[in-house]
Amino acid sequence: MPPKSATASLRDLPKVDTVLAHPEVAGLITAYGRALVTAEVRAELDLCRARIREGNGADATVAALVVSTRRRLERLHTPNQCRVINATGVILHTSLGRAPLAPSVMAAAARQSAQYSLLELDRETGKRSDRDKLVNDLICRVTGAEAATVVNNNAAATMIILNTLADGRDVVCSRAHMVEIGGSYRMPDVMRKAGCRLVEIGTTNKTRAADYEQAVGEHTAMLLKIHTSNYAIVGFTEMASLEELVEIGRRRKVPVVYDLGAGSLVDLKPYGITREPSVPELIKQGADLVCFSGDKLFGGPQAGIIVGRKDLVAAVKKNALFRMMRCDKVTLSLLEHTLRLYLDPARAIEEVPTLELIARSAAECARAARAICARLKKRGIAAETRESRSQIGGGSTPGDDLPTTVVVIKNLGGTPDAAAKRLRMGTPSVFCRIEDDCLVFDPRTVLQGQIIELVSAVSAQRQ
Ligand SMILES: *Cc1c(COP(=O)(O)O)cnc(C)c1O
Numbered sequence: 001m002p003p004k005s006a007t008a009s010l011r012d013l014p015k016v017d018t019v020l021a022h023p024e025v026a027g028l029i030t031a032y033g034r035a036l037v038t039a040e041v042r043a044e045l046d047l048c049r050a051r052i053r054e055g056n057g058a059d060a061t062v063a064a065l066v067v068s069t070r071r072r073l074e075r076l077h078t079p080n081q082c083r084v085i086n087a088t089g090v091i092l093h094t095s096l097g098r099a100p101l102a103p104s105v106m107a108a109a110a111r112q113s114a115q116y117s118l119l120e121l122d123r124e125t126g127k128r129s130d131r132d133k134l135v136n137d138l139i140c141r142v143t144g145a146e147a148a149t150v151v152n153n154n155a156a157a158t159m160i161i162l163n164t165l166a167d168g169r170d171v172v173c174s175r176a177h178m179v180e181i182g183g184s185y186r187m188p189d190v191m192r193k194a195g196c197r198l199v200e201i202g203t204t205n206k207t208r209a210a211d212y213e214q215a216v217g218e219h220t221a222m223l224l225k226i227h228t229s230n231y232a233i234v235g236f237t238e239m240a241s242l243e244e245l246v247e248i249g250r251r252r253k254v255p256v257v258y259d260l261g262a263g264s265l266v267d268l269k270p271y272g273i274t275r276e277p278s279v280p281e282l283i284k285q286g287a288d289l290v291c292f293s294g295d296k297l298f299g300g301p302q303a304g305i306i307v308g309r310k311d312l313v314a315a316v317k318k319n320a321l322f323r324m325m326r327c328d329k330v331t332l333s334l335l336e337h338t339l340r341l342y343l344d345p346a347r348a349i350e351e352v353p354t355l356e357l358i359a360r361s362a363a364e365c366a367r368a369a370r371a372i373c374a375r376l377k378k379r380g381i382a383a384e385t386r387e388s389r390s391q392i393g394g395g396s397t398p399g400d401d402l403p404t405t406v407v408v409i410k411n412l413g414g415t416p417d418a419a420a421k422r423l424r425m426g427t428p429s430v431f432c433r434i435e436d437d438c439l440v441f442d443p444r445t446v447l448q449g450q451i452i453e454l455v456s457a458v459s460a461q462r463q
Pocket of ligand 1: 230
């Protein structure tokens with residue numbers, strides 16, 4: 001039995017209808033719907049009741065209930081995947097969504113996906129067709145490959161290639177290529193799940209063409225090369241080239257597969273990225289299949305793009321796993337429109353956000369940093385600029401970082417960790433780096449048009 005005073009307080013609790021009749025609640029009902037508002041008022045009243053029973057006081061006036069109900073409704077309608085200004089300088093930040101998508105691409109895909117669209121129907125014959133057709137010709141055109149298909153991500157692409165070509169057979173792969181991408185994606189485990197037997201060759205630092213040659217036997221289904229995207233082996237090293245593998249593969253009639261991961265379609269060497277072979281380059285060198293991510297250097301949606309020999313791509317598509325990995329219409333639409341930007345590589349550099357960020361010169365970054373600094377100073381926040389490096393991230397190109405100029409704030413109030421947390425919790429959420437107890441903002445990853453918003457978000461968190 002609750003104490004007497006509590007019983008009295010319980011009796012004083014307003015009725016649901018009384019709260020709903022409050023003039024301010026009319027606006028909430030218009031915005032959120034009567035059923036939801038009623039449910040949240042009830043939940044709030046239940047909470048008050050529980051508090052009173054426990055002997056804790058509760059502000060259960062109608063006005064207080066309206067305020068707390070509004071807060072509940074706002075929380076329910078706040079997007080969980082909220083918008084972030086990425087000032088970390090990591091261009092492909094997997095936890096922040098990897099590649100930002102081009103606004104024109106998003107708009108086109110939204111238009112198509114909100115309505116019925118020609119996903120897999122041939123208009124001429126009225127018969128069912130293949131959804132891959134939406135993107136295949138474009139992928140082949142921009143990569144130079146004979147055939148192409150797409151699945152949900154590059155991990156799926158690797159899995160289905162292994163399972164299609166090498167189920168119950170041997171896959172020859174260098175010890176230096178036994179990558180872990182993160183979490184449970186570890187190459188030897190993936191091979192086991194795909195039903196393949198891994199034949200590890202060479203050593204961690206050296207794998208020669210002769211090692212591949214010697215490993216080929218009657219059970220060999222594939223020579224697999226994996227791009228060591230998130231680490232580099234340096235020093236006393238040697239690695240058989242793709243051309244050498246292709247030569248062995250052709251002679252011994254074994255397909256050569258390259259899991260490229262990052263997968264740029266354009267040559268990024270002019271921008272200082274030297275360790276990322278481009279997809280067209282690998283196709284030209286004779287790889288039988290290449291797979292890469294849609295949301296890494298390609299700068300599109302999450303997808304796994306598979307390109308190469310027609311017969312092998314056809315075999316992949318016949319695998320029963322294919323249905324479990326196929327892309328939806330939104331992804332295919334985003335891919336199609338991103339691919340179209342690549343028809344003109346100069347346009348891709350300008351309009352694919354990932355490439356635009358990579359191509360920003362050191363001078364442009366410095367100019368942006370000075371602009372941010374000046375605006376912060378106007379708001380009374382002491383900041384200075386310093387030369388630094390931006391990273392590609394997303395498990396790509398270790399060692400290939402880009403020159404930038406960062407904005408350094410020594411003190412935004414409280415500890416640097418506390419200030420960084422306030423920035424993350426703000427709207428929009430801001431992510432920066434902490435170095436030497438300072439907050440560091442890299443303008444390279446701040447998208448076009450976000451500078452003023454960044455400055456407001458930072459000054460809003462000053463204490
Ligand atoms: C990133 C990566 C993958 C996984 O690609 P997702 O698109 O994230 O599934 C596989 N292999 C390599 C070499 C990678 O770099």
